[in-house]
Amino acid sequence: MIPAHGLPRIAVQCAATLALYRCLLAPAARWCAGRLGAGVFPAKALNGTHPERPARPADVLWVCLLLAPLTALACGYAHTPAGGVALLPPAALAILLWKHLTADYDAARELGWQRADRIAGGLLGVAALVWPALSYAAVIALCGRLGGWTHHSKACVRVVKVAFGWSLVGAGYDALAGPQPTDDTAGLLMLLGLVHLSHYVVPARTKVRLGPRPWSWVTRNRTEMLIAAAYARGWARLLPEPTAARLIGALAPFTVGLNAATLVVEGMGLVAYAHRWLLLAAVVGAVLFNLTVALTSGLLFWEHIALGALLAVLIVRAPAPVRAELCGPGPWLLSVAVLALVLCGVAWRPTELGWWDTPFTARVYWCARTRLGHTVGLYNDFMRPFDREYGRSVGNPLATEPLVTFAMGGVRDPGLRDRLLALGPDAEALHRLKSRYGTRRWDPDYQARHGQYLTRLVARINAGVAKSPLPRALRWLRAPGSHYYYWGDLPGYRPHHGPLTAVQVRYREVYFHAASGTFVRLRDEALLDLPIPPADGAPPAGLDRPEPEGR
Numbered sequence: 001m002i003p004a005h006g007l008p009r010i011a012v013q014c015a016a017t018l019a020l021y022r023c024l025l026a027p028a029a030r031w032c033a034g035r036l037g038a039g040v041f042p043a044k045a046l047n048g049t050h051p052e053r054p055a056r057p058a059d060v061l062w063v064c065l066l067l068a069p070l071t072a073l074a075c076g077y078a079h080t081p082a083g084g085v086a087l088l089p090p091a092a093l094a095i096l097l098w099k100h101l102t103a104d105y106d107a108a109r110e111l112g113w114q115r116a117d118r119i120a121g122g123l124l125g126v127a128a129l130v131w132p133a134l135s136y137a138a139v140i141a142l143c144g145r146l147g148g149w150t151h152h153s154k155a156c157v158r159v160v161k162v163a164f165g166w167s168l169v170g171a172g173y174d175a176l177a178g179p180q181p182t183d184d185t186a187g188l189l190m191l192l193g194l195v196h197l198s199h200y201v202v203p204a205r206t207k208v209r210l211g212p213r214p215w216s217w218v219t220r221n222r223t224e225m226l227i228a229a230a231y232a233r234g235w236a237r238l239l240p241e242p243t244a245a246r247l248i249g250a251l252a253p254f255t256v257g258l259n260a261a262t263l264v265v266e267g268m269g270l271v272a273y274a275h276r277w278l279l280l281a282a283v284v285g286a287v288l289f290n291l292t293v294a295l296t297s298g299l300l301f302w303e304h305i306a307l308g309a310l311l312a313v314l315i316v317r318a319p320a321p322v323r324a325e326l327c328g329p330g331p332w333l334l335s336v337a338v339l340a341l342v343l344c345g346v347a348w349r350p351t352e353l354g355w356w357d358t359p360f361t362a363r364v365y366w367c368a369r370t371r372l373g374h375t376v377g378l379y380n381d382f383m384r385p386f387d388r389e390y391g392r393s394v395g396n397p398l399a400t401e402p403l404v405t406f407a408m409g410g411v412r413d414p415g416l417r418d419r420l421l422a423l424g425p426d427a428e429a430l431h432r433l434k435s436r437y438g439t440r441r442w443d444p445d446y447q448a449r450h451g452q453y454l455t456r457l458v459a460r461i462n463a464g465v466a467k468s469p470l471p472r473a474l475r476w477l478r479a480p481g482s483h484y485y486y487w488g489d490l491p492g493y494r495p496h497h498g499p500l501t502a503v504q505v506r507y508r509e510v511y512f513h514a515a516s517g518t519f520v521r522l523r524d525e526a527l528l529d530l531p532i533p534p535a536d537g538a539p540p541a542g543l544d545r546p547e548p549e550g551r
Helices: 006-036 042-047 057-077 084-101 112-130 132-146 151-177 185-210 216-220 224-233 241-270 276-297 302-317 320-326 329-343 387-391 414-423 427-437 444-462 472-477
Strands: 360-370 375-377 500-513 518-531
Touching: 006 057, 006 132, 006 151, 006 185, 006 320, 006 329, 057 132, 057 151, 084 112, 084 132, 084 151, 084 185, 084 302, 112 132, 132 151, 151 185, 151 302, 185 216, 185 241, 185 276, 185 302, 185 320, 185 329, 216 241, 224 241, 224 276, 224 360, 224 500, 224 518, 241 276, 241 329, 241 518, 276 302, 276 320, 414 427, 427 518, 444 500, 444 518
Parallel strands: none
Antiparallel strands: 360 375, 360 500, 500 518
């Protein structure tokens, strides 16, 4: 007989679930989503190397043949945990459904098959909320056809897959353990909590490794420059530039404390299961951390916030027997073992978020001329459903200048960080720095494909092609975005501005000079001019250098 209660049962089930996840569920999900084809790699869809397409019947058949045994096994034998913890995987799936079913269509491509994807994914997802045995198939459909494998959604995707694996392992464990009544609520709550917290522990490890000493990032990172980079990219541009500069300067004396708090919050998963209050503090701290990141940088991890808030409620409302099994010396050692597997890359692989913030930001941006004579900005809210990609690095292969920083002005090289901090608004010194450290990513083939894509997108929008799957009266139900770079020197394009006659792609370099509290533009140049074919025979208009028309 194998143990039916307590920590031994939880340890065996965790080990078996991780093995099932790593050896079967994760690779099968990748294969199936890749076979289904569209939306897995949005950036490739944007540059034409992986065009989105309707699902081919042969691909659907292969995927169904692979998923049928797992789904049948889950339908017949899957174990459903007791208590409120059973709500967490459906909640994660509901978050994914809301996000991806209400996301805009890619208006550059035909809408028929995109509507079919939404309908099929929605039906399967709603069925999975009722019958959890279908949840694994629903996640694969969302990832394979609707682009569900984005960075912000991965925690929810992993929660659903891990819970599916736990239910299969639980059924087998019950069969082997004999007729003794069992309750694995604490074990599932522990494992799903570790899935969530691992997405913070891994970035904490990355930050600790950045400098020569574990505390180097805490003492030396200029975190206030993250706000400067976000402002330069289009976050919170409703604030006047002098006001934003004063806020950045006011934050500067507190950065060491903020850095230390960040590292503590992200690393709390390593000690969370030693005591119930530590666990609650780790989960609530992660929620507050994400809210702070959203406020200061425009990066909204709302999926993590919603998942963490529900997890905190479940921890608070857990019955006394569950709390007794959930935390303590034994559960803490088990949690550290699981996190060690994550840190080694043996289990799932959260994104390693860690860099040195700098005052320099280089970005590609888009603007347009309307038939009514307005010059407007095409910000990443206009680019939905690829708002995240347009908010980050889609334009990098269009830039002819060498790039030395990540999207948010971050770098990994401490030497480059020091040189950028000491640079000042000196264009010649920047040129020498880019020659030494920069990477040229310009790709003429990419530029041609991107121009074709953008021309078709704008022409179809001019022709009245709908971008949103929701009727106008219900668009307030659309899920939030993730990268709120919705403002700039130009007013954002809205339908009342009229049809667009030309689009221009531009490259800009901005340096925040902390000593004077000013944002200095070191470069602002056109990369690509695209006249838009008119729908009514009117000649296409060119686009002059845009002049600011207000924030």
